[in-house]
Amino acid sequence: MSRPYVFPSIDAFRDRAEELAAIGAWFDDEHEWRALTLFGRRRAGKSWLFRAFAHGRGADVFVASTRALGDQLAGFSELLERDGERPALPDLESFLRLLYRRARGQRRLAVIDELPYLWTAEKDLPSILLKVMEEEAASSKLKLIVAGSHVGMMERLLAEKEPLRDRLRPLRVRSLDFWRAREILGPGTPQELLTAFAIAGGLPRYLAEVAGATDAVGRLASACLDPHGPLFDEPRAILAQELEVPHTYFSILSALASGPQPWSDLVSRSGVESTRLARYLQTLENLGLVTARMPITDIVVGRNRLYELEDGFLRFWFRFVFPFQADLEAGLSPATVLATEVMPDLADHLAPAIEEIARGWVRRRGFAGATRVGSWWGPSLDEFRPPVGERTREEIDIVGIARGRVTMIGEVRWREKPMDVGILGELDRFKLPALRRATKVAIQPKVLLVSRSGFTDGLRDAAARAEHISLLELEDLVSG
Numbered sequence: 001m002s003r004p005y006v007f008p009s010i011d012a013f014r015d016r017a018e019e020l021a022a023i024g025a026w027f028d029d030e031h032e033w034r035a036l037t038l039f040g041r042r043r044a045g046k047s048w049l050f051r052a053f054a055h056g057r058g059a060d061v062f063v064a065s066t067r068a069l070g071d072q073l074a075g076f077s078e079l080l081e082r083d084g085e086r087p088a089l090p091d092l093e094s095f096l097r098l099l100y101r102r103a104r105g106q107r108r109l110a111v112i113d114e115l116p117y118l119w120t121a122e123k124d125l126p127s128i129l130l131k132v133m134e135e136e137a138a139s140s141k142l143k144l145i146v147a148g149s150h151v152g153m154m155e156r157l158l159a160e161k162e163p164l165r166d167r168l169r170p171l172r173v174r175s176l177d178f179w180r181a182r183e184i185l186g187p188g189t190p191q192e193l194l195t196a197f198a199i200a201g202g203l204p205r206y207l208a209e210v211a212g213a214t215d216a217v218g219r220l221a222s223a224c225l226d227p228h229g230p231l232f233d234e235p236r237a238i239l240a241q242e243l244e245v246p247h248t249y250f251s252i253l254s255a256l257a258s259g260p261q262p263w264s265d266l267v268s269r270s271g272v273e274s275t276r277l278a279r280y281l282q283t284l285e286n287l288g289l290v291t292a293r294m295p296i297t298d299i300v301v302g303r304n305r306l307y308e309l310e311d312g313f314l315r316f317w318f319r320f321v322f323p324f325q326a327d328l329e330a331g332l333s334p335a336t337v338l339a340t341e342v343m344p345d346l347a348d349h350l351a352p353a354i355e356e357i358a359r360g361w362v363r364r365r366g367f368a369g370a371t372r373v374g375s376w377w378g379p380s381l382d383e384f385r386p387p388v389g390e391r392t393r394e395e396i397d398i399v400g401i402a403r404g405r406v407t408m409i410g411e412v413r414w415r416e417k418p419m420d421v422g423i424l425g426e427l428d429r430f431k432l433p434a435l436r437r438a439t440k441v442a443i444q445p446k447v448l449l450v451s452r453s454g455f456t457d458g459l460r461d462a463a464a465r466a467e468h469i470s471l472l473e474l475e476d477l478v479s480g
Contacts, residue, residue: 003082005059005109007051014204015176015183016049022171023053026143027109032169033137035129038147039154040173041288042238043205046147049173050111059109060099064118072121092122096129099144100136107141115157116150130163150242151287174288175202175311178357179364179480186212190474191452198353201312206231220313221342224321225334232325235317242287248272250322252280253289253309257318259352260293260306281307289314296374296399297406297439304377312353319349347414355397355412357477358450362400364480367470368408368446370400381433394434396427398448406441410448419451421458424469444468450477 007013026036038046054061062076073089080087080098089095099110112118119125136142146168148154156162158170176184178197184207185196196216200206209223209231210216223231236246243249255261255269267274284290292305309315320342324332355375362373377395398410409427413419427447435441447469449455455463455471463469 004056005054005061007055009048010052010055013048013052015180016045016052019049019171019173020053023050026169034167034169035133035144035146037154037158037168037170038145038173039151039170040149041151041203042149042241043203044173044175045204046149046173047113048204050113050145050147054109054111057109058106059111061111061113064112064114066117069121072118092118092125093128093132096132097136100132100140100142103140103142107143109143109145111145111147113147115146115148116153119153126157126162126164130167133167152242155286176204176207177202177360181207184208184211188212188214190478192216193478194354194357194474195350197357198312198350199316201314203311203313206313217342217346218338220316221334221338224317225328225337227329231317232321235314243283248280249284252277252284253314254318254322256290256307256309257315260308262306263303266307293375295376295378295438296372296401297376308352315349351412351414354414358410358412358472359398361472361477361480362398362408362410362448367448368400369402370407372401374399376435376438378434378438380430381437394431396431396435399435404440406435406439406445408446408448409435410450412450414452416453418454418456419449419459420456421462423449423459424462446470448472
């Protein structure tokens with residue numbers, strides 16, 4: 001009997017309880033013969049996830065690489081030698097058959113990581129795996145996980161017309177939300193934790209970089225702005241593995257780094273022709289890097305879309321590092337970029353991420369019974385809204401809908417000054433009337449207000465007199 005697998009970093013593994021539970025349910029199901037397909041962006045923590053699950057179990061972990069197939073199979077054979085005789089593996093089919101036959105007597109886990117590399121070396125991998133599964137799975141207790149970071153190739157395996165589709169069970173490893181990320185971030189004040197998550201995003205690799213830092217911005221900046229820092233070229237190296245023409249995608253991501261953009265602005269800022277932009281955006285959406293948002297009241301996809309860069313770390317890098325890389329390599333001081341470029345725009349940069357955290361809080365709490373939560377924007381109705389005589393766009397950071405009716409609205413302010421009572425006038429005079437034209441709104445929707453710097457006495461008094469107004473302190477936002 002082979003020795004159980006040992007993951008040396010098991011004590012450093014954090015969170016992913018939901019994913020571990022899903023893998024455990026698949027593993028314990030004696031009637032589930034499909035292979036588990038674990039995929040997601042690089043740095044999402046897939047390798048640590050399956051290694052944490054394999055820890056203490058009878059398991060073999062094989063990591064594919066860019067080497068020739070024969071070299072990879074020789075490495076797999078050497079790994080298997082620890083259990084006795086070194087097997088001869090002349091081709092991929094022999095390797096896969098061996099995995100299934102070694103598990104005929106008892107349940108065993110096998111993981112093939114970075115499967116796209118193996119697929120590149122053996123173009124017939126899907127048909128070979130299908131053949132082996134059909135001929136060996138019925139008499140084997142093998143539990144096979146295939147994992148990969150090249151999202152496009154992994155999704156091709158799962159495509160509807162692909163022969164392996166019904167033989168694979170997908171599990172996508174996604175970014176952590178703020179409350180799951182807290183376990184990695186460790187202790188800190190509410191403002192420190194919110195700032196750290198907003199600049200690092202939800203991928204464990206980047207969260208670990210700012211974990212425990214009282215100055216998360218300075219910590220991340222030192223890792224990104226120093227040409228010798230560990231993250232100076234990180235996105236360039238990671239995205240080059242996923243994208244065929246990185247320079248075009250970099251132009252799009254750079255244009256989105258300053259905040260959500262409508263189609264017309266994205267065309268002009270990126271310099272990518274309108275006729276070509278849709279194809280590139282679709283690829284970025286498939287990779288989970290870009291999201292197209294609509295006002296929550298819009299049922300049909302239309303021209304009102306805003307495109308935004310999903311990942312907090314990439315937003316930080318493309319906004320504050322990418323434009324200055326050549327000068328930094330030529331001797332520009334990272335401290336100058338931090339003081340001149342990063343800090344003056346930091347509040348504006350953090351705001352979209354804090355707003356999304358607040359929307360997540362509404363979902364978690366079921367605030368006002370909302371079953372759909374998002375944001376809203378649309379034309380103003382007030383002719384006196386500046387500029388005088390012209391309708392401008394109104395925006396509401398949080399809108400919650402239940403049974404087709406708006407039951408709550410919310411505003412988030414990430415500023416140095418406390419939020420004052422004027423926000424209530426903004427909502428009543430400008431924003432709510434515009435929203436009512438777009439959809440059904442409750443007679444008295446609940447109002448949720450979030451502020452980095454607290455609230456003035458006047459606003460607190462107004463909230464105390466009105467049952468429908470709630471002031472959300474940062475401590476309560478962070479607690480979830």
